[in-house]
Amino acid sequence: MSKDWKKRTTLVHGGSRRSQYGEMSEAIFLTQGFVYDSAEAAEQRFIKSGDDEFIYARYGNPTVRMFEDRMSAITGYEDGFACASGMAAVNGALMALLKAGDHVVSARALFGSCLYVLEEVLARFGVEITLVDGTDRAAWEAAIRPDTRLVFLETMSNPTLEVVDLKFVCDLAHEHGALVVADDAMSTPIFSYSKACGADLCVFSTTKHVDGQGRMLGGIICGSRELVRGPIESYLKHTGGAMNPFTAWVHLKSLDTLDLRVRAQAASAMQIAEALEGHPKIEGVRYPQLPSHPQHKVAMAQSPSGGTVIAFDVKGGKEACFTFLNALEVLKISNNFADSKSIVTHPATTTHQRLPDEQKVTLNIGPGLVRLSVGLEDPEDLIADLMQALDRI
Numbered sequence: 125m126s127k128d129w130k131k132r133t134t135l136v137h138g139g140s141r142r143s144q145y146g147e148m149s150e151a152i153f154l155t156q157g158f159v160y161d162s163a164e165a166a167e168q169r170f171i172k173s174g175d176d177e178f179i180y181a182r183y184g185n186p187t188v189r190m191f192e193d194r195m196s197a198i199t200g201y202e203d204g205f206a207c208a209s210g211m212a213a214v215n216g217a218l219m220a221l222l223k224a225g226d227h228v229v230s231a232r233a234l235f236g237s238c239l240y241v242l243e244e245v246l247a248r249f250g251v252e253i254t255l256v257d258g259t260d261r262a263a264w265e266a267a268i269r270p271d272t273r274l275v276f277l278e279t280m281s282n283p284t285l286e287v288v289d290l291k292f293v294c295d296l297a298h299e300h301g302a303l304v305v306a307d308d309a310m311s312t313p314i315f316s317y318s319k320a321c322g323a324d325l326c327v328f329s330t331t332k333h334v335d336g337q338g339r340m341l342g343g344i345i346c347g348s349r350e351l352v353r354g355p356i357e358s359y360l361k362h363t364g365g366a367m368n369p370f371t372a373w374v375h376l377k378s379l380d381t382l383d384l385r386v387r388a389q390a391a392s393a394m395q396i397a398e399a400l401e402g403h404p405k406i407e408g409v410r411y412p413q414l415p416s417h418p419q420h421k422v423a424m425a426q427s428p429s430g431g432t433v434i435a436f437d438v439k440g441g442k443e444a445c446f447t448f449l450n451a452l453e454v455l456k457i458s459n460n461f462a463d464s465k466s467i468v469t470h471p472a473t474t475t476h477q478r479l480p481d482e483q484k485v486t487l488n489i490g491p492g493l494v495r496l497s498v499g500l501e502d503p504e505d506l507i508a509d510l511m512q513a514l515d516r517i
């Protein structure tokens with residue numbers, strides 16, 4: 125694998141390993157174990173396994189390793205550990221690095237399950253959590269302390285698309301000796317800027333853009349070799365969060381087209397965001413590439429794109445919003461995002477239902493909020509569908 129390859133070449137060839145048969149398409153090694161030539165060889169491998177030496181699929185597998193190498197190459201990190209889901213990756217990264225008595229600062233606008241891991245799981249093990257408004261630099265400065273061990277954030281928050289000034293937060297964390305774990309699910313591996321801004325670890329739900337076709341659950345933690353093959357691998361290989369080889373194989377196939385898919389979806393998202401902005405039945409279209417987005421400048425300095433997801437409020441609250449959602453024909457009501465099929469979600473009653481009302485208010489998750497994940501359909505059909513459904517309110 126060449127370090128000089130551009131992203132699109134790496135997406136097709138990065139990390140490829142071929143067996144003695146010289147197969148063109150990546151092989152799927154559906155094996156949980158490996159055979160050793162001798163008892164001495166088995167002993168040796170348990171002392172130290174080399175690059176292409178495996179022990180057990182919970183520790184590593186050739187198909188999974190191809191996926192890990194390709195993902196770390198495209199995100200700019202040295203190594204990666206692939207996990208069973210995005211949450212296995214988030215939980216694994218945090219549990220591997222934290223211990224009782226540590227302090228964590230996290231942006232408040234988080235995916236519901238990430239918030240659960242911080243507030244319910246880590247707190248139960250004696251980790252102290254301070255939640256801040258991720259878009260407020262002064263709030264980060266006020267929250268970070270000499271005993272802060274780790275900073276967690278979503279580079280672009282789900283579902284309200286708040287954008288964190290990542291370089292500022294990484295510099296601040298590093299001054300205080302804290303590690304930064306960035307959840308890049310919304311930013312996509314194509315437009316990821318976590319490495320460039322200095323995040324120590326970058327976590328993806330590969331269920332999202334990497335699979336991109338609503339089939340597989342997966343996740344990955346990318347970072348330095350020291351962290352990934354050190355505490356991260358040790359924790360995950362013994363606690364069972366590993367990715368299944370079949371998932372890794374489907375993901376490898378998906379990476380071939382990732383750049384084409386994400387760019388097409390992001391271009392459609394911008395077109396749709398512009399079409400929705402100013403519509404009389406909508407207020408507050410949130411899309412980082414629109415100049416009206418509160419963190420537009422920071423977002424555009426970090427990434428050339430606003431991503432594939434838009435958020436907006438339908439005027440008239442839940443009832444008007446449900447009328448609109450139920451009238452859509454091409455767009456489907458579901459709770460995944462980054463699928464090739466466009467999806468609308470009502471966060472207040474689904475993904476964020478669990479949150480108390482006052483927390484919904486702080487997070488701007490109102491009764492009219494819609495999260496729109498833009499797929500690969502023709503954007504003109506999507507705009508026509510959205511407009512006819514708005515007319516039905």
Ligand SMILES: *Cc1c(COP(=O)(O)O)cnc(C)c1O
Nearest residue numbers: 209210211235282309329331342
């Ligand atoms: C979806 C998502 C996750 C969890 O990923 P799964 O693959 O569903 O486990 C974590 N963080 C963010 C920001 C997400 O959008």
